[in-house]
Amino acid sequence: MIDLFTFDTPNGRKIGVALEEMGLPYRVRVVDITKGEQPAPDFLRISPNSRIPAIVDPEGPGGKPVSVFESGAILLYLAEKTGRFMPRDLAGRIPVWEWLMWQMGGFGPMLGQVHAYLQVADEADRRHPLARYQTETHRLYGVLDRRLAGRDFVATEGEPSIADFAILGWAWRHERHRVDLGAYPNVQAWYQRMMARPGVQRGFAVPMRRAEAG
Ligand SMILES: N[C@@H](CCC(=O)N[C@@H](CS)C(=O)NCC(=O)O)C(=O)O
Numbered sequence: 001m002i003d004l005f006t007f008d009t010p011n012g013r014k015i016g017v018a019l020e021e022m023g024l025p026y027r028v029r030v031v032d033i034t035k036g037e038q039p040a041p042d043f044l045r046i047s048p049n050s051r052i053p054a055i056v057d058p059e060g061p062g063g064k065p066v067s068v069f070e071s072g073a074i075l076l077y078l079a080e081k082t083g084r085f086m087p088r089d090l091a092g093r094i095p096v097w098e099w100l101m102w103q104m105g106g107f108g109p110m111l112g113q114v115h116a117y118l119q120v121a122d123e124a125d126r127r128h129p130l131a132r133y134q135t136e137t138h139r140l141y142g143v144l145d146r147r148l149a150g151r152d153f154v155a156t157e158g159e160p161s162i163a164d165f166a167i168l169g170w171a172w173r174h175e176r177h178r179v180d181l182g183a184y185p186n187v188q189a190w191y192q193r194m195m196a197r198p199g200v201q202r203g204f205a206v207p208m209r210r211a212e213a214g
Contacts, residue, residue: 002026003056005046007033008208010108011071014169015053017203018075018162022082026055030210057081071169072104075162085162095155099147099163107144108170110136114177137177141184148186152193160194168194172204 004019004026006012019026031037031052038050047054047069055074060066068074079086087093113133120126144167147154155163171191174181181188194200 001058003029005029005031005043005054005056006052006208007031009033009052010112010169010173011051012053012169012208013172013204014071014165015055015074015078016206016208017168017200018078018085018165020203020206021160021165021197021199022078022084023199024078024082028206028208030208032210070104072100072166075100075166079162085160085165087156087161092156096161096163099155099161100166102143103163103166103170106136107140107167110140111170111173111177115173118176118178134178137179141179141187145184145186148190151186152190154190160197164190164194165200168200 002019002024004015006015006028007030016028031043033052037043038047038052043054044050046056046067049069051069053071053074054067054069055077056065056067057077058065066077068077076086078084086096110133114130114137117126117130117133120130144154152158153160153164154167155161168191171181171187174191181191195204
């Protein structure tokens with residue numbers, strides 16, 4: 001069984017969604033980033049960047065255990081392992097790589113900065129960075145909206161790919177970065193399509209926080 005080191009965040013959720021969609025058995029190992037649990041030596045051995053998510057697969061290449069950190073690398077590994085949600089032909093794989101990297105490099109880091117600066121109380125401190133990251137966030141939603149015109153999925157036909165799971169993890173937090181999906185109708189339709197999938201619903205429902213005592 002795969003151990004998923006995670007928390008209830010966009011990058012954590014995208015792996016839960018992928019594992020559910022792939023039907024792989026896994027166990028959630030909560031790393032509570034609100035309590036600073038990432039630097040624990042055992043976790044750093046698995047995730048040297050001290051961030052969630054990370055996985056340990058006891059049945060990795062050659063039947064040997066393997067750990068993987070960075071959510072994009074984890075998605076690629078799981079797609080390789082299962083042969084699911086990644087086209088087999090090179091021409092089909094290229095757009096999946098492109099849109100996965102687009103998410104990892106932009107549609108995540110930029111949105112996360114909006115989350116961070118919205119928490120800064122001092123208006124003078126946050127005005128310029130918040131405006132910058134919000135502008136970039138809207139630009140990225142616009143890019144995604146144009147890509148999804150006339151398409152069901154971001155990089156594939158007929159079935160989603162790991163790129164959809166990656167992007168969905170962040171779109172799931174659209175209210176938190178204050179984006180009205182109604183302004184991006186193709187994104188909104190895609191979001192509803194993805195959220196209607198039973199595997200996706202399970203991926204967002206699985207507990208990724210510890211129940212608070214008392
Ligand atoms: N590029 C990394 C980013 C991982 C990341 O930033 N994870 C956040 C939660 S979404 C985290 O662990 N934050 C804890 C911290 O900042 O110390 C990935 O996609 O896996």
